Amino acid sequence: MTPVDFINALSAPARELASTTRIPASFTVAQAALESGWAKSQLATQYFNLFGVKADASWTGPTVMLPTTEYVGGKPTTVTAAWRVYSSWLASLQDRASFLQKNPRYSAAFSCQSGDAFACAVAAAGYATDPNYAAKITSIINTHNLSALDS
Template structure:
């Protein structure tokens, strides 16, 4: 999938679902693009966010690379499986609006502040916030924010 194809596939659902949670669809799309390599590395059919499985979730085990103590290491971890794209987006929105570590950072905040606060909680990559913001800017993703 090209970046444009990926955006066209994801943006309508991201816009609709993120709007109902008062979240930035641009961040949703950018994170999905980064986490899945524009859809090339989707886990299962719809895990485009790299969401790890919790107890009781359907999952698959996948080799992944993560930063620990500043060092990039390869590990095998359990990742969620979703039955639809909408389920994956809904889960991402619920994570950000229901998990206490995120909840205190999502209301009445600018896009940049939201990303700068979200990134170190969501990912181990020390450049994650920069990568999200660059992806949003390069692909004009703010057009999907309402």
């Protein structure tokens, strides 16, 4: 799947989700692209997990154990983690939106109108361990003109 195909596949559902969740569609598509490697990751292709959402104690659905890189003290470290398994990409989109909405630490992000501002807010709230997470999402938004999805 090319980046254009990926964007085309997720644009409509991301825009629809944005209308009910206030999560900018540009952020949703860019984050999915980053987390899934444009739908090339094992999580995306085999388990429909576009966002690299881990299975925490609240998750009652199926899981899979896979290695991942976490940044501990600024240094990359390989760890094994439990990941959520979904029945479809749409289920992944919906669950990730619900996860962000229900977690109070991300509440400040919902005052953001743009995808890049939303990315900065969720990163500042501790969404990812990568110190360049927001910059990577912003780069994808800008490179692929994803801000157009937010109008």
